[in-house]
Amino acid sequence: MDHEDPRRRAAIRRTGLLLLAIALLFFFGIIASRFIDSPLVSTGVIGGAVLLYLIVAIGRHLRK
């Protein structure tokens, strides 16, 4: 394993950016949910998205 391997650096950047995008989505999502349709429904959608992210993120590692 070469830590300076460009492919590895790219993979690290990709993982970091993906996680940052998820964090930003939840931050703006929870605020935006107060403006979209019924707040109860839109907040529920954001909550469901958070839960789905968690199940997918953790679940995909459990098989390895």
Added chain:
Amino acid sequence: MSSVPHDLVVGGHPHAHDDHAHHPKGIMRWITTTNHKDIGTLYLWFSFTMFLVGGVMALTIRSELFHPGLQIVDPEFFNSMTTLHGLIMIFGALMPGAVGFANWLIPMQIGAPDMAFARMNNWSFWLLPPAAIMLLLSLFVPGGAASGGWTMYPPLTVQSGMGMDLTIFAIHIMGASSIMGSINIVTTILNLRAPGMTLMKMPLFCWTWLITAYLLIAVMPVLAGAVTMLLTDRHFGTSFFNAAGGGDPVLFQHVFWFFGHPEVYIIILPAFGIISEIIPVFSRKPLFGYASMVYAVAAIAILSFLVWAHHMFTTGMPAASILFYMYATMLIAVPTGVKVFNWLATMWKGSISLEAPMLFALGFLFLFTTGGFTGLILAIQPIDIQFQDTYYVVAHFHYVMVAGTLFAFFGGVYYWLPKWTGHMYDEKVADWHFWLSFIFFNVAFFPMHFLGLAGMPRRIPDYAQQFTDWNMVSTVGAFGFGLSQLLLLYTVVKCIRGGAAAPAKPWEGGTTLEWTLPSPAPYHTFETPPVVK
């Protein structure tokens, strides 16, 4: 991997060296460092400092409650103390403490040379001191510090003074630090593991942190969003939570606890990881049921998102919702029970020795389980209605947070101190630290169950005469517990300054990769990754 000893193949070249001549010296080393060990040390010292600051606030609270009536502080300041104590202990002491362990250990346990984003790691830490200073400075602004409780429920927090703004900003900054730290941890674990180290061979400490980091990335933005809305309600004329403008204060509680309940597990899961490292080593047996431990941590993390409204039973909700949150909360006892069972099974017929790390692990097991059981009691809605905002709740969460997380941290410090400093700690003083902490913790917090059962409300500086005796006992216990922590400081400083040289593997049962390195761990490690078979 505590259950799977590694068969290491290290190349014929040194995989560790102490050359850091090209790094700045003195204070600049610490300000500019990108080394995971330096940053781990900074996090741990910051956490301990905040633990002392929050502890002084706790002792101020307990001093006022030693006797009924108002004698030492005025009620507003008392409320600020309860609020800041909670915020500082959670965001300043426990979370940074866990990140400190993560920084020191994750790269060494997975065979990585450092964290994936080393510069961001430096930035994550250095965001914390300004945030903590901002929180403490709020005590001196007009109107005083935030005093509505660490939960920051509106409408009180929409109306309170400038101290609340500083608190909101401090939470934003600490939240950003946590998110950056979590992104770093997930990225490091997923991309920089040594060849051959599959996820299911990883030490359990790394597993608990991987899942904790995912939790943090999910919930910290939600909290940041909630307090941002609170801020705009305070200053920009919005009405997210302001009922006078059509907002919904109860919605804040939902959003807050959607963060707040997983936060409990964010704090306790790394502690589970530390305990899962210590118990097998001092029982001289592999961890029982490694895979089930991983699945239990994952189950706890996911269930923690489905139970938040049990904090809000008294706000009123439909019977179906009450039943859902009751049963979902009780369900968490199943994976938690799996973990406790596995720890006990690991010890079963083991060759147990009782050095300080194991003493703290056993103290953790006994007291955390007690806190878990009172949690089950509080999960039952008809009982919770009676106990809401009483000292029973205060006792419950201190058994989980202090005897759970903090005892695990203490055990972890003694366990890895030889690797960090290169010296063995003073076992006798460490044992005294454990026994005094264990006894005084129970003297301080067990009586709170009785006070809560008798109906004493929390966050009130005065109380009825009949609560006096147990409050006096509790205050004596709190001071004893606080003073006992000076023994930890003494032991750590003494260990840093010298002592018997620690071998590379001071604990015979240690099988994880950090024990293949010399003690103290060299500045740079695993630049050539080990191969795990």
